[in-house]
Amino acid sequence: MRKSIIWVLSDGAAGMRLQAIALGDALVAVDTNNQTSLADIILTLPWWARRLPRLANILPLSWLRAGLQSASLQLDLKAGMPDIAITCGRRMAGISLAIRRLGRASEAGTRTIHIQDPRLPADYFDVLVVPKHDPARGPNIVTSLASLNRLDNSKIKQAATGLASKWTSLPTPVVAVMLGGANRRYHISAEMADAMAARLADFAAKTGASLAMITSRRTPLGLLDRLTSALDKTRYAVLDPHDDNPYPGILGIADAVIVTSDSVNMISEATVTGLPVLIAEWRRESGRIGAFRDAMIAAGHCAPLADTLPEKGFLPLNEMPEITKAVLMRLGR
Secondary structure: OOOEEEEEEEOOOHHHHHHHHHHHHHHHHOOOOOOEEEEEEEOOOOHHHHHOHHHHHOOOHHHHHHHHHOOOOOOOHHHOOOOEEEEEOHHHHHHHHHHHHHHHOOOOOOEEEEEOOOOOOHHHOOEEEEEOOOOOOOOOEEEEOOOOOOOOHHHHHHHHOOOOHHHHOOOOOEEEEEOOOOOOOOOOOHHHHHHHHHHHHHHHHHHOOEEEEEOOOOOOOOHHHHHHOOOOOOOEEEOOOOOOOOOOHHHHOOOEEEEEOOOHHHHHHHHHHOOOEEEEOOOOOOHHHHHHHHHHHHOOOOEEOOOOOOOOOOOOOOOHHHHHHHHHHHOOO
16 A cells, blocks of 8 residues: 655644644544654745735746745655645645646645635636635535644643642642743733733732743743732742643643733634633734634633633534545545
8 A cells, every 4th residue: 555645834824824734633643544644844934825816827947946945945846746645824825836836746636724814716726625604615625713733632631740849739739831922913011911811910919820821932021020929919830942732731830811812723723622711912902813712702612711610521523534535535535
């Protein structure tokens, strides 16, 4: 039996790359014959992919091949094309188009899966996986409420067994605070940080909660210090640079989770648990992030951060099994 090859292609942006890997891992996992392999390939995007992705449909194949070959040391197009290529995010759409054309010109007949709305015709791709709050619909489109991720309760439970005592010794109730940060929409100003610190201190004072403060790659330097300076009367632990990352194990000991509003991925991952997931806004979110927030709250998976700790958990959300099944059906597998 010939081994099936999946390429996950990204420019290294963590939020997009991890969604594509999550779907790739899920497709590998359903192959009970263990005949599917996954390659995680990071590219430096050619100019045409960044600015004019539609050019991938008309440029000579030799140009596409040369451009992709020079975009990553990991790519070896001479060794063959993948059976499936997975990309995520609008800026990767041109890469998906190029791989599809090159794959169809080869014996591989590459099928492409693109995550998020590329703002291009759906028939440029074999499968699209788009958020439900986006308008794109069609026979090759699969919709998701949250972002794709690899978490489930068994993985969280396993990770929790390795947590350091600084986390496990926190008095209950323990509330994990997942901090995002700067993004393309806004930077975290001193005023925004101070307002968040005041909200966290007020929440802890009124609920008696201990706070487990976890930063992300986007958390600005100094933000954690600014937040914790307002928590002098609060029991808390913070992620230090020399610590082993407690995520996702911290979700396994938490009684609730506070997530800053900038991160669709962290909110999505937290809702896998069924814990109370409370969204703390740096500022009022609008656009696609605001639509996602509103949809998650309306579906019962999250709530806005208030000054009380919900007594009951929310509806857990794990879409990956159904999304995987829907993708495979559209691929004819």
